[in-house]
Amino acid sequence: xxxxxxxxLQVGSLATASFMVPKFLKAFEKGQLVPPGNKVLVILQLSGxxxxxxxxxxxxxxxxxxVRPRLGIDKTKALLLNDEVGLHPALTGLxxxxxxxxxGILNSVGYPNPDRSHFRSMDIWHSASRSDEYVNTGWVGRxxxxxxxxxxxxxxALEIDDTLSLALKGENAKALAMRDPRRLYGTSQxxxxxxxxxxxxDEAGEQPVDxxxxxxxxxxxxxxxxxxxxxxxxxxxxxxxxxxxxxxKTIASLIMSDINTKVYYVSLGSFDxxxxxxxxxxxxFTEMNDAITSFVSDLKSNNRFQDVMLMSFSExxxxxxxxxxxxxxxxxxxxxxxxxxGLKEKGMxxxxxxxxxxxxxxxxxxxxxxxxxxTILKNWLETDDLKILGRKFDYLSFL
Amino acid sequence: xxxxxxxxxxxLLWRAGFGPMAEELNQLTNASQKSYYQALAKASRKxxxxxxxADNYLKGLVMGIDEVGKQQQRRELxxxxxxxxxxxxxxxxxxxxxEWMNQMVHSDAQLREKISLFWHGHFASxxxxxxYQQQLLDVIRKxxxxxxxxxxxxxxRSAAMINFLNNNQNRKDHPNENxxxxxxxxxxxxxxxxxxxxIKEAARAFTGWGANAKGEFVxxxxxxxxxxxxxxxKTGNFxxxxxxxxxxxxxETARFITTKIYRFFVNEQPDADKIEWLSARFYQNGYDxxxxxxxxxxxxxxxxxxxxxxxxxxxxxxxxxxxRILPMELENEEVQLLVQRLLGQVLFYPPNVxxxxxxxxxxxxxxxxxxxxxxxxIHDSDEIRLSPKADDDQMMGMKxxxxxxxxxxxxxxNKGEKAVNRVMRQQIQASIxxxxxxxxxxxxxxxxxxxxxxxxxxxxxxSLKDQLVMQHADTSSRESFIKTATIQLMATPExxxx
Numbered sequence: 001x002x003x004x005x006x007x008x009l010q011v012g013s014l015a016t017a018s019f020m021v022p023k024f025l026k027a028f029e030k031g032q033l034v035p036p037g038n039k040v041l042v043i044l045q046l047s048g049x050x051x052x053x054x055x056x057x058x059x060x061x062x063x064x065x066x067v068r069p070r071l072g073i074d075k076t077k078a079l080l081l082n083d084e085v086g087l088h089p090a091l092t093g094l095x096x097x098x099x100x101x102x103x104g105i106l107n108s109v110g111y112p113n114p115d116r117s118h119f120r121s122m123d124i125w126h127s128a129s130r131s132d133e134y135v136n137t138g139w140v141g142r143x144x145x146x147x148x149x150x151x152x153x154x155x156x157a158l159e160i161d162d163t164l165s166l167a168l169k170g171e172n173a174k175a176l177a178m179r180d181p182r183r184l185y186g187t188s189q190x191x192x193x194x195x196x197x198x199x200x201x202d203e204a205g206e207q208p209v210d211x212x213x214x215x216x217x218x219x220x221x222x223x224x225x226x227x228x229x230x231x232x233x234x235x236x237x238x239x240x241x242x243x244x245x246x247x248x249k250t251i252a253s254l255i256m257s258d259i260n261t262k263v264y265y266v267s268l269g270s271f272d273x274x275x276x277x278x279x280x281x282x283x284x285f286t287e288m289n290d291a292i293t294s295f296v297s298d299l300k301s302n303n304r305f306q307d308v309m310l311m312s313f314s315e316x317x318x319x320x321x322x323x324x325x326x327x328x329x330x331x332x333x334x335x336x337x338x339x340x341x342g343l344k345e346k347g348m349x350x351x352x353x354x355x356x357x358x359x360x361x362x363x364x365x366x367x368x369x370x371x372x373x374x375t376i377l378k379n380w381l382e383t384d385d386l387k388i389l390g391r392k393f394d395y396l397s398f399l
Numbered sequence: 400x401x402x403x404x405x406x407x408x409x410x411l412l413w414r415a416g417f418g419p420m421a422e423e424l425n426q427l428t429n430a431s432q433k434s435y436y437q438a439l440a441k442a443s444r445k446x447x448x449x450x451x452x453a454d455n456y457l458k459g460l461v462m463g464i465d466e467v468g469k470q471q472q473r474r475e476l477x478x479x480x481x482x483x484x485x486x487x488x489x490x491x492x493x494x495x496x497x498e499w500m501n502q503m504v505h506s507d508a509q510l511r512e513k514i515s516l517f518w519h520g521h522f523a524s525x526x527x528x529x530x531y532q533q534q535l536l537d538v539i540r541k542x543x544x545x546x547x548x549x550x551x552x553x554x555x556r557s558a559a560m561i562n563f564l565n566n567n568q569n570r571k572d573h574p575n576e577n578x579x580x581x582x583x584x585x586x587x588x589x590x591x592x593x594x595x596x597x598i599k600e601a602a603r604a605f606t607g608w609g610a611n612a613k614g615e616f617v618x619x620x621x622x623x624x625x626x627x628x629x630x631x632x633k634t635g636n637f638x639x640x641x642x643x644x645x646x647x648x649x650x651e652t653a654r655f656i657t658t659k660i661y662r663f664f665v666n667e668q669p670d671a672d673k674i675e676w677l678s679a680r681f682y683q684n685g686y687d688x689x690x691x692x693x694x695x696x697x698x699x700x701x702x703x704x705x706x707x708x709x710x711x712x713x714x715x716x717x718x719x720x721x722x723r724i725l726p727m728e729l730e731n732e733e734v735q736l737l738v739q740r741l742l743g744q745v746l747f748y749p750p751n752v753x754x755x756x757x758x759x760x761x762x763x764x765x766x767x768x769x770x771x772x773x774x775x776x777i778h779d780s781d782e783i784r785l786s787p788k789a790d791d792d793q794m795m796g797m798k799x800x801x802x803x804x805x806x807x808x809x810x811x812x813n814k815g816e817k818a819v820n821r822v823m824r825q826q827i828q829a830s831i832x833x834x835x836x837x838x839x840x841x842x843x844x845x846x847x848x849x850x851x852x853x854x855x856x857x858x859x860x861x862s863l864k865d866q867l868v869m870q871h872a873d874t875s876s877r878e879s880f881i882k883t884a885t886i887q888l889m890a891t892p893e894x895x896x897x
Contacts, residue, residue, distance in 0.1 A: 048791045117525065118791035120751050132580065134753040136760055154764065162785040163741060164763045166750075174763040187768055192871050196891060200862045208667075208711050209859055211759055212767065212892035219764040272791045275482075325478055 033233050033256045033302055039342075039380050040255055040262060042310045043140075043167075044288070047269030049118060050314040052334040052363075054281060056105055056352070059086045063355040067321035071277060071328065081105075085352060090285035093293030094337065098347065102296070102305070103339045104398045106349045109372065110333035110365025114316060118272070118330075121315040126167035128370050128389055139373055140263050141170030142388045143381065147262075148173055153222040157263040158254070160247040168265055174215075175265070176222055180250055181230040188223035229259040237298040240290040244268050248295040256302055262381060271314060277327040296339065305341030309380055309399075312337040313369065319361055333365035336372060338398055345398045368393060375399050400704055400860055407432055407702045409858060413897035414664050414710070415439055415696055416509025418720035421835040424855060436696045440689065443511035447540040450502070452494040453529050454487050461530065461612065489793060491529040496739075496746040497732050499536065503719045510692065515543045516715065517663050519746070520754035522554045522586065524563040525792060530614045532747055535559035547656060547686035548647050551586060555643060558610035564752065567609045569602060570622040576602040579642075581752050587646040589655040593631060600628040604642040653682035657691065664695055666706045667758050673700060708859030708896045711761055714742035716897070717770065721777065721889065724856070725836060730828035738773070738827075740787035742766050748793060767895075774889035776827050778882070783825045837881050845877070852884055857893045 058064045059075040060083065078086025079095040087095050097103040113131040115121045120131075127135035137145075140157050148156050149172070157168050157175035168175035178184035188194075197220055200213045233256040239249040244266065251264045268288055273280050292310065299305040317334030333353065353363045371393045377385035379399035386392055408427045412419045416439065419427060460476065461484065476484065503512045518539045526532055535557045542550035554560055555578075561567055564578040579602035583593050607623030610616055628637050630645055637645070646652055657678035658669055665673075677694055684690045695701055712720065718738055729735070739745045743766060744755055769785065776783060789799055843851045849865040872883040888894060 047789060119525065119748075123751055134751055136756040161788065162765060163743070163788055164765055165788070169760070169763060177763070177765045187772070192867075192887065192890065193768075193771065195867055196863055199864055199867060200892075208709055208759070208896055209892060212711075212762060212895055213862075215762055215764060215767050216771075216892060219768060222764070267788070270789050270791055270794060272794065 034258070034304060034307075036303075036307060038307055039382070040264070040304075040308045041376060041380060042251060042264045042266070042308060044292075044310060044312040045165075045265070045267040045269075046271050046284075046288075046312060046314040047118075047122070047267050048272035048314070049121075049316045049318055049330055050271040050334065051273060051277060051281060051328050052107075052314070052317040053320065053353075054277070055088050055091075055285075056107065056335045057086045057088065058084065058352050058355065060084050061352075061355055063320075067355075069322070070326060071322040081348070085348065088281065088285050090282050091289050093289045093296070094339075097292075097296065097339055101346045102341055102343065103337060104343055104346050104349045106336045106338065106367060106372065106396070106398070107351065108333045108353045108363060108366035109313075109336050109369050110316070110363075111368055111370070112365075114332040114362075114365070116316065116330040116332075118315055123166065125313065125315055125369060126165060128373055136166075136169075137171050138165065138167035138169050139388060140168045140265065141166075141174060143170075143263070143377065143383060144168075144173035144175060145170035146383060146387055153218055153225055155222050155226060155259065155261055157265065158226070158261050159265040160250055161265075161267060165265060165267075168263075175263070176219065176226075178223075178226070180246070181223075181227045181254075184223045185227035188220045194220060226254070226259065229257040230254055232257040233302075235298055237294060237301070239294045239298075240287070242287045242291060244287050244291040245294060248291045249298075252295055252298045255299070255304055255308060273318070274323065274327040274329060275325040277322075292339065300341070307342060308340060309342065309376065310337070310339040311372070311376065312339075317363060320355060320358060320363065321361060331362045332359075333363040336369075343398055349396070349398055367396070371396055402702065402704050402707065403854075404428060404431075405854065406707065406858070408435055409855075410702060410707050410897075411435055411439075411696060412509070413720070413858065414513075414701075415692070416513050417503050417716060418723050418897065419855075420723045421726055421832075421839070424724075424836070424839040427855075432702065433697060436693070439510045440693065442507035443509070443544055445508060447502075447508065447511065447537075449533070449537050450495060450498050450540075451533060452498055453491050453533060457484060457487050457491065457529065460484060485527070488527055488529045492527070492532055492747050493733065493736055495529065495532060495536070496736060499746060500715070500719060500735060503715070504722045511540065511543050514688070514692065515540045516713075517660070518543055518550065520749060520757075521659065522550075522560065523749035523752050523754035524557075524559045525748060525751075526559045526563055527792070528559070528562070528614070531557070531559035531562065531610075534614050544689045544692065545687075547681075547688055548643070550688075551582075551647070552640060552643055554586075555582065555639065556608070556610075556616040558614035558616070561608060561610045561616075566605055569606050569608065571603075571606045571624040574599070574602045574606055574624070578602070578605055578608075582643070583646065585753055587652040587655065588649055589651065592649065592651040592655075597630050600630045601642045603628050604630070604637045605639045608639050647686065650678075650682055653678045653686065656686075657681050660691065661695075663757070664692075665701060666709055708857070708893075710897050711758055711895055712897050713755065713757060713761060714739055714744040714770075715746065717742070717773070717895070720897070721774065725777075725831045725833070725885075727777070727829040727831045730830075731826070734783075734825075734827050737783065737787065737825075740790070741769050741783075741785055745790070748790060762895075767892075770895055771890045771892075774886045774894075777829050778831070778886045780826045780828055783827070833878070833882055836885070837878055840881055848881065849884055852881065853888055856885065856888045857891070858897050859893055861888070861891065861893050863888070863891060863893075 054073055057073050057078045059078050065072045077089050079089060079091060080086045081098055094103060111124060111131060115131050124131055126138045128139040129135040144156055154174055154176045159165055159168055159175055159177040161177050162179055164177040197217050230253050235249050235252045239245040247266045254261055268284060271284060299308055313336050314334050316330060316332055318328035318331040323329050370389055374385040374389055374393040375396045377383050377388055378395060405427045408430055409419055411432050506512055524535060538553045538557055542553060564581055565575045566578040569575040576598050579598050584590055603624040607619040609619050625636055627634060630642055633645055658674050661669055661674050680694060681691045718735060749755055840851060849868050853861050868884050868887050871887050873879040
């Protein structure tokens with residue numbers, strides 16, 4: 001019985017995969033593992049409120065150095081992008097991406113009436129809500145709702161973590177969180193669990209118990225599917241041994257396979273640098289830089305970089321002035337990195353923040369983060385952004 | 400499904416409390432729901448004791464009283480002291496969490512603790528001050544079964560809420576509408592029953608309402624707007640209390656609260672007729688919460704099949720429920736905080752002012768798999784091997800107590816002590832006292848055991864075949880069989896429901 005069920009699941013997985021990627025499109029070129037055009041979004045969350053001003057540094061701005069006498073990063077140390085702007089010294093790989101035309105930097109991204117609580121502001125970014133409304137679903141989750149009514153497995157979006165973020169929870173569909181495919185497979189293959197799923201009569205009921213069994217069955221099926229896909233073309237590239245490095249390696253292996261995943265989600269933190277910011281940000285940026293560098297080079301050598309978009313964000317930036325503890329406190333608007341081989345517009349996508357025009361010591365936002373979401377949903381994931389975001393936002397031109 | 404007397408009693412105990420205790424399993428077959436409810440209500444009438452876990456160091460610094468009770472000059476704290484205070488506050492909120500959970504497990508006042516958990520989500524406040532949190536919890540537990548108006552007024556004057564909703568910044572010449580908005584949208588009437596102008600006007604009435612560092616309510620006369628306001632069609636020189644009175648006069652408030660209570664205690668799917676009946680009586684009774692509870696728990700419809708076994712237990716209900724039916728000594732109590740975090744409900748850290756959304760929102764692949772593994776983890780003391788997401792509001796750049804030991808190992812740093820600590824943290828070190836539970840089944844014939852266990856543990860008929868449970872259970876002795884079959888039955892989707 002058990003074996004038969006597994007065979008059934010395998011057939012099911014293949015059927016879904018071939019639906020997403022028609023076999024006749026499969027290129028025979030060397031190194032072309034996946035046919036072109038299968039767009040993927042990777043979201044990198046910098047948890048804790050990354051200090052944007054020490055990430056993308058206004059190296060010729062006197063105000064910056066004046067309000068950050070201790071924390072300001074000297075022009076000679078910054079990695080210069082142009083006369084005015086430099087990157088944090090740890091971001092060497094990102095500098096190269098910038099110069100190669102594979103990165104866009106969007107400044108002053110935020111939302112009206114910003115909230116300075118980590119959790120609440122993250123809530124707002126995840127749910128794509130206004131700051132005075134409470135929404136229990138996330139924007140990627142609602143993408144899943146729109147995308148996969150009747151999907152048998154929640155693998156269209158995956159989070160590389162032990163718990164699932166609000167961003168990936170829809171009304172009906174929820175993504176799946178896992179640290180690594182082998183472990184997920186191991187847990188879900190526990191005999192008792194498999195047997196209770198197999199023993200449950202599949203009544204497509206609306207009762208909570210049906211929902212629980214459905215979630216369980218999907219998990220077992222997905223675990224199997226993801227594990228198989230992760231073994232199709234496991235990445236042989238060198239990745240740093242950090243948590244983020246290994247997460248990106250997992251993502252790369254899946255991106256090179258036939259899997260139907262469109263969105264990957266991964267977090268790094270904590271960037272909550274109230275105290276002794278320099279060391280902490282340096283350490284986290286080194287981890288981030290090395291992981292992204294390996295990831296991009298892996299994608300490039302497998303001809304996937306054209307179709308992969310990596311987007312970074314943080315729940316808020318930090319205050320313009322340093323505090324008395326060698327750190328910075330919670331602020332508002334922030335910058336985002338957009339990294340891909342398929343950008344329409346690259347480099348500095350808009351003006352650097354105006355440090356002479358602040359609101360109570362904080363940057364004013366010029367771009368609503370929901371515009372970024374709308375642009376990606378419409379022009380990258382090719383879906384109905386209005387349906388997912390509930391409101392119309394002006395598209396940006398990077399895609 | 401046959402709705403047996405036992406099932407009805409269990410239904411009552413799960414909804415009006417945190418499920419049956421091992422010791423009371425014998426009474427479940429014969430007791431009547433009325434008598435059970437009366438006992439619960441009676442035990443819940445006692446005034447609860449103030450849960451005070453705040454550290455003496457903090458009391459000394461913050462409240463101006465040191466450990467031996469001497470007066471200490473209040474002064475500005477330096478950076479180092481402030482950090483220490485934050486750290487201690489955070490630790491104390493963890494202790495308060497555990498202490499309240501112990502109340503939920505052990506207290507006879509099950510109804511009061513249960514509805515307090517409801518109000519804790521209704522009047523949700525994130526606040527890193529232990530004194531404010533203790534005070535708000537006390538306001539809630541004391542008024543949980545009293546008049547809703549009293550509860551509303553006390554919560555509105557609490558330092559926790561005033562700070563969380565920025566009312567300290569609500570001043571005559573620069574009103575902050577946050578509190579006025581949430582009090583209407585979330586605490587009383589709900590969306591669609593007031594206008595933006597009502598919020599603006601109400602905010603003026605709350606100007607000058609503040610709280611001092613000790614957590615006491617202060618009315619700052621100079622910041623209060625004494626002018627005329629029009630709120631919900633009424634005009635006068637209202638102050639905050641009068642606006643709360645106006646909100647209580649609205650029948651929408653009774654309906655909104657009753658609907659929320661119905662969905663929490665009876666069924667996630669609201670029943671318009673029942674809610675209309677309940678809310679009319681709630682309003683007539685001057686918002687008497689006890690009377691509303693009695694209306695619900697002594698009605699026949701509460702015990703009808705469609706309301707039984709349909710609620711997805713919240714993480715706290717799940718954990719407390721397990722501890723009630725399988726009484727246990729927890730060597731590392733704080734591991735429960737890790738469980739709360741992994742399952743998405745940490746007491747005192749609601750996601751936002753709207754509280755925990757509940758229902759299906761508790762469930763996704765990872766949370767469900769962890770719920771299913773939980774009974775086994777408790778029974779076998781297996782390693783949890785999962786890391787929750789960081790909560791930066793809670794951490795404030797400090798180390799994560801639930802995961803830092805893990806990092807020590809990952810770094811290959813195998814200093815003996817650290818490694819041991821790490822394992823302790825990541826395991827649930829519980830010794831279950833099985834005797835009272837096992838005793839309940841001492842006369843059950845062997846072939847009926849799985850069925851009886853199932854009826855005691857699960858609120859809906861299980862699709863599990865007895866045979867499957869028997870295959871996976873330890874049959875070496877009757878006692879081992881009862882234990883392992885119980886763990887198996889708890890590791891099912893059905894056990895997530897009550």
